[in-house]
Amino acid sequence: MSTFAKKLLIVCLDRDLTLPIYDVIIIGGGIVGTSIARELSRYKLNIAILEKEAEPAFGVSKSNSGIIHPGTQNPPSSLKGRLCVQGNILTRKIARELGVDLQETGELIVAFSEEEAGRLEAIKKNAVLLGVPGLKIVGRSWLKVNEPNLSPEAIAALYAPTAGIISPYRMVYALSENAAKNDVGIYTLTEVKQIQRPKAIFEVVTTKGMFQTKYLINAAGLFADRISQMAGIDDFKIMPRKGEEFLLDKKREHLSNHLLFPLPSATSKGILVIKTADGNPMIGPTAEDTDDNEDTATSDEGFKKVLLAARRMIPSISEADIIAYFAGLRPVAGDDFIIRHEDKVPGFINVAGIQSPGLTAAPAIALMVAGILKEQGLAFKKKLLFHGRRQKSVHLFALTFSKTSKLIKKDASYGDIVCRCEMVSAKEVKDAIRRGASTMDGIKFRTRAQAGRCHGSFCTTRIMKILAEEKNKALTAVTKKGSGSEIVKGETRS
């Protein structure tokens, strides 16, 4: 044991000699970890999530495109394909239960030449094998009517009606809130440093002390290979694949009626025109391998590439429409997901390499992991009281004026607009904080305040003040995304 671990161990033991032993600990609070936690929270189990960042969804999930894929993009024999089709159905149900909006948009895989049009048949055939419903190859005249802004050079497309969109981070927050409501312990700023298994119990040493558990699930995204190594399994490597995405102004909400895909290449789905749950269209992502799993820098090349490819789909997209951009990293580990119990380390389950279609597949992954745990001897007894529903959070931008008016009469601060670009009220910001947001990014992801065209120029100070007040801390202690990212460096008169 390292001296650091020893020290921590001593601290823990000093503090609490009867450290609880969890049934299941999940490392990673992204879409995968929170989906598993929520699924397991139906049962009489003692569960915890360990998340190294300040809030859930701050890793891979925060830069997800938000597409609920129909299952047209993966081979029929793959785990990805099977879990995606299953997850597509499950996600709808969970989104309804947890009050997260899922919009049924459908997708078009667009062909620009006869050769490409020919390939649509093969894609359709594979998807039919997986059980994707409602597929249809459509021609120019259909496209002209149903997707009028699409380039006239598009000659045909594969239409998949079961594609949808959802806010990826709001889904994660809904899952983690609901899991917490069902007694899952969520520990943020808790980075795993070491894993031991002296007897049949795992000892997980973290920056917040030691945790003990019977079963350990690795859903650590970009860091899944390191966690697996700590547990003694060193047979895969996470190769981050960077994707740069560009968000357009909400004014261009009706740019397209469907999600638009080009024909896929070997490494990616290509550059898409995406509708998002917030209304802002998005273009991207690029796909570029990197060896740094914290490299989320955007580039000039990425910008040019995405704009060019997006304009091929919809020629009216202009550079001036772009209000934001970011880069995310896909946790790639070979061609397929790795979801398995590691027999060499009994009780340790790897859930790694969950890149696209991970968001869609997550609820199916959760069921699969529950099945593995059952096989490995964990007893599943249903709780008498499982809180399956979560009260939907309010987003003024999605409401009619008559509904908004009623809300303002109930609570005046719904009429106190904080973010002018995205129309977010003080009440929504406070709600986000009460539901768990502790950073400026956490508020942004939950409410969209600061995410609009002015990029927080007008609302940052107001949101900082609400956060400081609600959390009873100094303005100087407010951070963008956790310690080290304080917004300001001090006061001018102190």
Added chain:
Amino acid sequence: MIKRDLVIVGGGPAGMAAAISAHENGSKDILLLERDQYLGGILNQCIHTGFGLEYFKEVLTGPEYASRFIEKIKDIPNIEVSLKSFVVKLTTGKELTFLKPGCLTQVRAKAIIMATGCREKTREMVHIAGFRPAGIFSAGLAQKLINIEGLLPGKEVVIVGSGDIGLIMARRFRLEGASVKAVIEIKKTSRGLIRNVAQCIEDFDIPFYLSHKITKIYGKDRVEKVSVSRVDDAFNAILGSEFDIACDTVLISVGLIPENELLEMTRGASVPGLFVCGNSLKVYDVVDSVTKDSIEAGRVAAEYLKGL
């Protein structure tokens, strides 16, 4: 639905001047909507001098310039001021919907003056590559943090673009004890007024790089450094000219654009009785011109109402 003769959207210098002028030209039923809790708009955070030389023939600070109009409006009973009032919709039928704490109100106006000002261009609009840590501010946000909230955004600052607010903030940071490592301007000349280069940059010996641009921002949690390159006539980085500047803060000051999202809701329709003035019409260099322009808008709106 309430009914008013004239509704003015925006209580900054443009909206205030338009309201006073409409009153002086005979309008008797004016509603002035301001989204902030004070009148004055962005002038309140512009605590430096340089305002009013043309209109008042005096050198004033932003708050002083604003308060002359605020005091005047207080004395005009025909102007009703509604603060914390945020307009969310404008129709071609001259109906406005606005929210304020406690109520959603719909108002039908005979005439409307839009005086919604402008906003700063963002890093995203000039697409600077790199990371997105804490420590990247628009110059105006930094100005608000320092002058209104008494918070210091950073200690080692690099300013992108030489817009007036950026230049003014360079001096402000220096006076508050922070170091300004550089002002980086992609063009061959300053974007801001020459006097601001003299009194804000030269007075404080701040390195001013013309024909340069930031090629990348580094830092995972907080800004750590920027890469800077010289540019050619097409604004492309010149290979081999790159150097790094360590800093904890990047200020973006690359110009202003009219804020016209409400007006866009009318989809370019010609709406008789709908007027636009001040920086939401076009971005002016000095506030005195905004005032002049808005006085004219107030007069024209009053004339329009008389003709109905």
Added chain:
Amino acid sequence: MIKKITCIECPKGCGLELDIENCHVIKVSGNKCPKGEKYAIAEIEDPVRILTSTVAAQGLSLKMVPVRTDKPIPKSRMREVMKEIKKLKISKPQLPGDIVLKNILGLNVDLIVTRNVC
């Protein structure tokens, strides 16, 4: 000696050309108004600036009260005056023009409030 400076009296920002001998301005050209000449002479012989800043408020409607010197102060004394400003606190309502600090550092200049605070 010929020196070129920019006039900062108004937004026009005239480029001035000064003929200087023994630290005195003999001739000014390039100015579009008389202010330019006055500025040029002051800039070479005794450069001055109006200083604007903020004073912390206590228990008032604003957290920071904007202030300025009522007359220009020597450029060389700006740092010292800032130090004095940082020590101040305002705890009573003020109107634009109210004096916060009289005769700062004996410069015969007052620090005045520029915004209504209640």
